[in-house]
Amino acid sequence: MRLSRYFLPILRETPKEAEIVSHRLMLRAGLIRQEAAGLYAWLPLGLRVLNKVNAIIREEQNRSGAIELLMPTIQSADLWRESGRYDAYGKEMLRIQDRHEREMLFGPTNEEMITEIFRAYVRSYKDLPLNLYHIQWKFRDEVRPRFGVMRSREFLMKDAYSFDLDKESARHSYNKMFVAYLRTFARMGLKAIPMRADTGPIGGDLSHEFIILASTGESEVFCHADYLDFPTPPENTDFDNVTGLQSTVDKWTSLYAATSEMHDEAGFAAVPAEKKMSARGIEVGHIFYFGTKYSAPMGAKVMGPDGQEHEVHGGSYGIGPSRLVAAIIEASHDENGIIWPEAVAPFDVALLNLKAGDAATDEACDKLYRELTAAGYDVLYDDRDERPGAKFATADLIGIPLQVVIGPKGLADGKVELKHRASGERELLPLDNVLAYLGNRS
């Protein structure tokens, strides 16, 4: 993408309303724009990151056997009356009357609707286990939305819902999501630690939050430091292996880890002093097993192998991709701007033309731009008529992992400069070697 033809509105000033660093950087780097309290537009650069985050979530959901569908944002109030949550949900639910004065709402979550879909079609235990997920915009009418997309009112959520014949198989479905989440966050360059959690309005008796550590995190967390070195479950994990998956989950829940709400001083005291970590954390995922909480009132039953009807056992599993984008920035930035992990970077390479208009520099840049693009790289080509200083600052601010800097001076020696955004490391390379250095991806 040529920057001269792109829409990347960089702000020079740090917006005053932004209280946390991810919010400030997302506004400054032209990732988002606030349209009303807690409502954000995703500008082109931000949308690219959001899409990369979604793609990773989707791959790992699919790998674990979950199946994607897509439910509407607007729901009928009657559906929520069936579960008893319509009155219970409170003011966070955005309630709506349509032109015929029917009561509707903007979905804050989808347990009721997915249970309705399940009971409409599934009759037999033979069709289980089943895990259905979607990635859809949700709305929760927070009293005081803040921190940008970290706590917005309209937000994107991946929510998965599992259906099983009994508690034991539901536990396996829960474990599948547990392991899928570990892989999902690791692929985004995050260290996420599962912590036992309160079940809140979703209900149920088993729940984990996935917390990433960031000094600017919203809540205090306490955990055993060894979690940081646990290996991520591999790509070839067999999600049908019940005992294998259980042992992974057992390992990842074997050591102390708790948010402040669930913190137990006595339990933490047992952690060896040199392994005690107390830090700030950001919740990026939350999984629940809630048994028959929705299937019982809503009549979601299947015929079992015993010829009897059984209320299905359910769980729900949420990740907020929009919030994740902010969380990644909280975990990965410096004083000059964002440092995107490669897997979610909006572009792979920032190509900086230090003297746009100079024939030789333009030619070298244009050629490399075409070659890198053909080799499978997403390149943001800064071809604007701007001073080098402005280009360096923009590239650092928006945090593309690799900067390729081409100017007339270097070119005179046939050289270009590579800068790695994360390490700050720079190297000079012959122009013709850049492609070979990076490798062909396509």
Add this chain to the structure above:
Amino acid sequence: MRLSRYFLPILRETPKEAEIVSHRLMLRAGLIRQEAAGLYAWLPLGLRVLNKVNAIIREEQNRSGAIELLMPTIQSADLWRESGRYDAYGKEMLRIQDRHEREMLFGPTNEEMITEIFRAYVRSYKDLPLNLYHIQWKFRDEVRPRFGVMRSREFLMKDAYSFDLDKESARHSYNKMFVAYLRTFARMGLKAIPMRADTGPIGGDLSHEFIILASTGESEVFCHADYLDFPTPPENTDFDNVTGLQSTVDKWTSLYAATSEMHDEAGFAAVPAEKKMSARGIEVGHIFYFGTKYSAPMGAKVMGPDGQEHEVHGGSYGIGPSRLVAAIIEASHDENGIIWPEAVAPFDVALLNLKAGDAATDEACDKLYRELTAAGYDVLYDDRDERPGAKFATADLIGIPLQVVIGPKGLADGKVELKHRASGERELLPLDNVLAYLGNRS
């Protein structure tokens, strides 16, 4: 995807409430489920088609130079007061009060919001032309939603918005979208004919609807038959070529074509008798040039090369992907079910195991499934323990372009059957030749 592990709820009975064939087939083939009046969930198979449609739209928008962002579904009423449309829009707008009794709405379209984004960042003609689009759920509270996703209340829309310094360059932006739309619909296997249109609540003085011909179409259309043979603008179309694009648009608007609202008997009378076509049509796209209708009241101005401020000239350009899925079915089905054009088919190949449980048949199917998947094909593998008749019926109903049928009888001769869904043509092939016959895609 193994069908035994998929979620594909086929209905045996034809749903009574469905008045048109696409609605009937989408319900029967497990593409959608109604959640409330005019609100649909996209089941896994339907979502796959919707995503393929979106991908084609996105590619052609990007090719023409439009840039993707994503605006929220909920908007502030104040934004619509600025343009004067808040009171004018009527009951189709879903109006909402949040917990602080602020007036909000579920966006039926985004001219106001995108103009707000534009004016916040763009100051100079040097940043023009600019065309920003998003693919987002919209809501129009129809009095009587019907025809499934053809006329639903919550629907997906790709809406693009162009910004130009003056009318002449805005015309070029309009032409870019015009040509992008021709390519978009052609790639989906549709014959779309642009017809001059009323501008309605969007406003402006230049507008075209893109209409596909289908015997079950909602409106009557009149056109010159030669349009059906016009070549689609090629992939390497130069969207920066002003005269080239204009001549394409001139050609595609040179012959008579009108919906019943814009029909002119005298104009149609001039069409040679053997070229006169009157048919039913479905609107699948609508483009508008509306000049300064939004920029003037909302103060979206840029500095021109003359040093003066100019209100920008705008256009908007809509395609309804969710409606398109239904329109494609209206245009492509038979008595047995859907016939997906290859480009939007949910899977490329349906692999039918006629005797699941038979070791040799399972082995041959499993092997081909792995090979085709590795070769880049999306395969739906019917590995269920069902009668062959049920498998044939399902495969025809869901309309996958190619069926590969493997049973013990054919295997005894080392043969499998290929059936082309569109033509009904069948051929026997040695099992080992299937992959070579299809070719490697990855």
